[in-house]
Structures are given as structure tokens and as C-alpha cells.
Amino acid sequence: MDAAGRRGMAAQGFCLHNWLHAMTLIRLLKYDLAKEVSSWVEEGIISTGQASRICARYGLDFHNLSRRSYGYRVLVALGYLFAGLSLITLVSANWEDIPRAVRMLGLMGLTLATNLLGLRMFRREDKSAFAWFFLGSLFYGASIMLIAQIYHIDAHFPDGIFWWAMGVLPIALLTGSTLMMLLAVCLGFTWAFVEASLDFYPLLFPVFLAAAFLHLCRGKQSNILFMLLVVGLVFWSEYTLAWFLSNKPGFRIGAENLVLCIGLFLLFHALAKLLVQKKAVILGDYGTLLGLWVLRFLIVTLFVFSFSYPWGELMSANWKLPAAAVGGGAVLFASSAVWVAFRTKEGTLSTAAFAAVYLADILAVLAVHDRNYVLIFQFATNVVLAATGVLLVTSGIRKSISHYFFLGVFTLLTTGFLRYIDLVGDYVGTAVLFGILAAILLTSARYWKRRSASGGGPNE
Numbered sequence: 001m002d003a004a005g006r007r008g009m010a011a012q013g014f015c016l017h018n019w020l021h022a023m024t025l026i027r028l029l030k031y032d033l034a035k036e037v038s039s040w041v042e043e044g045i046i047s048t049g050q051a052s053r054i055c056a057r058y059g060l061d062f063h064n065l066s067r068r069s070y071g072y073r074v075l076v077a078l079g080y081l082f083a084g085l086s087l088i089t090l091v092s093a094n095w096e097d098i099p100r101a102v103r104m105l106g107l108m109g110l111t112l113a114t115n116l117l118g119l120r121m122f123r124r125e126d127k128s129a130f131a132w133f134f135l136g137s138l139f140y141g142a143s144i145m146l147i148a149q150i151y152h153i154d155a156h157f158p159d160g161i162f163w164w165a166m167g168v169l170p171i172a173l174l175t176g177s178t179l180m181m182l183l184a185v186c187l188g189f190t191w192a193f194v195e196a197s198l199d200f201y202p203l204l205f206p207v208f209l210a211a212a213f214l215h216l217c218r219g220k221q222s223n224i225l226f227m228l229l230v231v232g233l234v235f236w237s238e239y240t241l242a243w244f245l246s247n248k249p250g251f252r253i254g255a256e257n258l259v260l261c262i263g264l265f266l267l268f269h270a271l272a273k274l275l276v277q278k279k280a281v282i283l284g285d286y287g288t289l290l291g292l293w294v295l296r297f298l299i300v301t302l303f304v305f306s307f308s309y310p311w312g313e314l315m316s317a318n319w320k321l322p323a324a325a326v327g328g329g330a331v332l333f334a335s336s337a338v339w340v341a342f343r344t345k346e347g348t349l350s351t352a353a354f355a356a357v358y359l360a361d362i363l364a365v366l367a368v369h370d371r372n373y374v375l376i377f378q379f380a381t382n383v384v385l386a387a388t389g390v391l392l393v394t395s396g397i398r399k400s401i402s403h404y405f406f407l408g409v410f411t412l413l414t415t416g417f418l419r420y421i422d423l424v425g426d427y428v429g430t431a432v433l434f435g436i437l438a439a440i441l442l443t444s445a446r447y448w449k450r451r452s453a454s455g456g457g458p459n460e
Contacts, residue, residue, distance in 0.1 A: 107143040255317035263333030270340035
């Protein structure tokens with residue numbers, strides 16, 4: 001093979017490599033991809049067999065791509081939701097004019113009837129059964145609240161929400177309905193937040209997290225439920241730590257909570273890369289989604305700490321367990337994240353870099369513990385923020401992923417705008433920072449132009 005042929009094959013291999021990197025983000029838009037694949041078949045660009053294999057890679061059936069059933073179920077669920085709210089509002093408006101016995105029997109009968117109708121439809125394998133179960137669950141919750149009002153039951157208010165959630169949970173587990181599980185988990189979150197706001201500990205909140213995890217393990221894909229599980233784990237961990245460290249009950253954030261939060265997301269960053277490499281399509285989707293939100297959390301966190309005030313508060317914070325926060329928390333999370341990233345053989349460098357910054361910041365804060373050094377930490381954070389933006393820009397160009405590229409540009413521009421408002425150090429220091437950002441952007445633009453000329457620029 002001549003030199004031109006070898007260069008052509010190398011270029012094709014490079015483009016394929018970049019395309020595979022870009023596909024990790026397209027996982028989240030796979031139904032839009034399937035729609036495009038259908039149009040490619042109609043135009044004769046690819047064959048039906050090729051379209052079927054492309055869709056199968058993302059867990060889709062090319063011969064059954066209709067999304068009308070899903071949209072239909074969503075519209076029906078929303079329709080029943082507003083029908084239930086309408087009926088509850090109408091009854092509430094005339095509540096005092098209805099005899100007590102009629103109110104009691106009406107609530108129980110309505111709840112029982114809708115759930116029995118849902119059970120009948122479920123046995124017929126009718127998808128509308130879940131809408132009836134959903135409506136019955138709304139009536140069940142309204143019954144709990146209104147019956148308590150009828151008999152003037154003076155009890156702990158969040159208990160009503162808890163028993164509402166616990167009543168929905170068995171239906172969700174037995175039917176395998178994602179809609180019902182979402183309702184149960186959202187009610188569980190509501191109960192936990194209300195309980196926490198009243199300075200009580202939501203002891204049974206992990207029950208709802210375990211139910212969501214079991215539902216996802218059964219292969220019932222739901223990106224919303226997956227993210228609720230992640231948020232729930234973070235909330236429960238943070239609240240448990242705050243409850244343990246505080247002398248009084250309630251959610252009082254301490255410096256150790258920040259160590260735990262950032263450590264958890266550092267571990268999630270490594271886990272996301274591990275999930276993306278799994279053969280199961282659903283796990284790959286979850287890994288991609290988790291990676292995107294962890295990245296966004298990182299950017300927001302750096303933006304917050306690019307100001308002096310958070311560092312000042314952290315410097316003057318009362319560390320109750322500094323040794324445990326570093327040894328049992330930061331080191332454990334950092335080493336676990338690096339180990340997981342090393343096993344994936346991808347992203348080890350970025351994970352190790354963020355883990356090193358994470359540990360260095362904690363150790364430096366504990367060692368200095370003086371507000372006079374706030375400006376140094378603020379400047380270092382801005383350097384890390386600018387480096388993160390550069391890394392995203394170069395990664396977006398190198399892997400042809402426009403999301404990374406534009407997120408990096410957004411990070412750099414926002415950093416410049418915030419520093420223009422805040423003026424780190426003095427005008428000269430800010431001018432130097434602006435000059436560095438300008439050089440980075442212009443260099444990136446030049447590099448992009450060179451790569452675009454060779455066919456390797458970011459995908460729009």
C-alpha cells in the first residue's frame with residue numbers, strides 16, 4: 001500500500017475514533033438518532049440491516065421506533081393527574097356541606113374503585129392500567145389528608161405524606177411501573193424534606209432509595225429515576241453527617257459536609273466512566289448522564305469558590321473532626337475514585353488531577369486556617385477553573401465533541417465576566433487574567449481551524 005493509502009486509512013481510523021467518543025453523548029439523544037437513521041434508510045444512504053444494527057447498539061428496535069405509545073402514556077398520566085386535581089378541588093370547595101359519613105364512604109369508595117379498575121386493566125395487560133393506578137394513588141393521598149381533617153386527628157404532619165408514599169410503593173414494585181415508582185420516590189423525597197425541615201431525622205428514607213435501585217436493576221430504564229437516586233444518596237449522606245456532627249437536631253452544614261459532597265461527586269466521576277464502558281446499553285446511558293451532571297457540578301462548584309467569601313467562611317469554620325474528614329473521608333474518596341478510574345483505563349489522568357486538587361485544598365485549609373490567605377486560595381481556584389475550561393476546549397476539539405468544546409468556552413467566558421465584576425487582587429491582575437484567557441481562546445480557535453481543514457473539528 002502506498003503512502004497516500006496509509007494516510008487515508010489512518011484518517012478514517014481517526015474519524016471513527018472521534019465518532020465513537022461523540023456517541024457517548026448521543027446516547028442521551030438516541031431516539032432522535034433513530035429518527036435520523038430512518039430518514040437515512042428512506043434516502044438510500046444506508047440499508048435496513050445497517051439501520052437495525054445501529055439502533056440495536058443503543059438498545060432500540062429499528063422496526064418498532066414509534067414513540068407514540070410513550071407520549072400517549074405521558075399525556076394520559078397528565079390528563080388523569082389534572083382530572084384528579086379537578087375532582088379534589090371541587091370536593092374541597094363543598095367539603096363542609098357534605099355529611100361526614102358520605103365524605104368518609106366517598107373517599108374510600110373512590111380510592112378502592114380506581115385501584116380495582118387499574119388492577120383489572122393490568123391483568124388484561126392494558127398499558128392504561130398505570131394511569132388508573134396513578135389516579136387511585138392521588139385519591140389515596142387525598143383520603144389520608146381529608147380523613148384526618150374529618151376526625152380532627154392531631155398527628156405529626158409528615159406522617160401523612162409518609163404513609164401515602166408507603167401505600168404507593170407496593171403497587172410500584174409489584175407492577176414494575178416506572179410512573180408509579182417515580183410517584184413513590186417523589187413522595188418519599190417530599191416526606192424526607194418536610195421531616196428534615198422540622199428537625200426530625202428521616203430514618204426510613206433509604207427504603208425509597210433501595211426501591212428505586214431495585215427498579216433500575218430490573219432493567220426498567222428511567223434517567224429521571226436514576227438521577228433521583230443519585231441526588232437522594234447525596235442528600236441522605238449529607239443529612240446523616242450533619243445530624244451526627246451537630247449538637248442539636250437538624251440540618252446544619254459544616255466544613256465536613258463540603259468534604260463529603262465533593263468527595264462523593266469525585267467518586268461519581270470515576271463511576272460514570274466505568275458505567276460507560278459496560279456492554280449493557282442502559283448502563284452506558286446512565287454513565288453518560290452521570291458524567292455530564294458531575295461535570296456541570298464541578299464547574300458550578302469552581303465558580304462558587306472563585307470568590308473570596310466562600311473561602312473566608314471555610315477558613316473560619318469550626319472543624320469538629322478534621323482528622324476523620326481528611327483520613328476517613330477525603331483520602332478514602334480520592335483513592336477510591338482514582339482506583340475506579342484506573343480500572344476503566346480512561347480518564348485516569350483527569351480523575352487523579354482533580355483528586356490531587358481536592359486533597360491539596362483540604363490539607364491547605366486545615367494547615368493555614370487564616371482569613372489572611374483567602375486571596376491566595378481564590379486565585380488558585382481561578383487558575384484551576386481556567387485550566388478546566390482549557391481542558392474542556394482541547395478535549396472537545398480532540399474528540400470532536402461540541403458539548404465539551406462549548407462548555408469549555410462558556411467556562412472561560414464566565415470566568416472572565418465574574419473576574420471583571422470581582423476584580424481579583426487589582427486591575428493589573430485582572431488584566432493579566434483577561435490576557436491569558438484571550439490567548440487561550442485565540443489559540444483554540446486557530447487549532448480548531450487547522451483541525452477543521454483536515455476534517456477533524458468538533459461536531460456542531
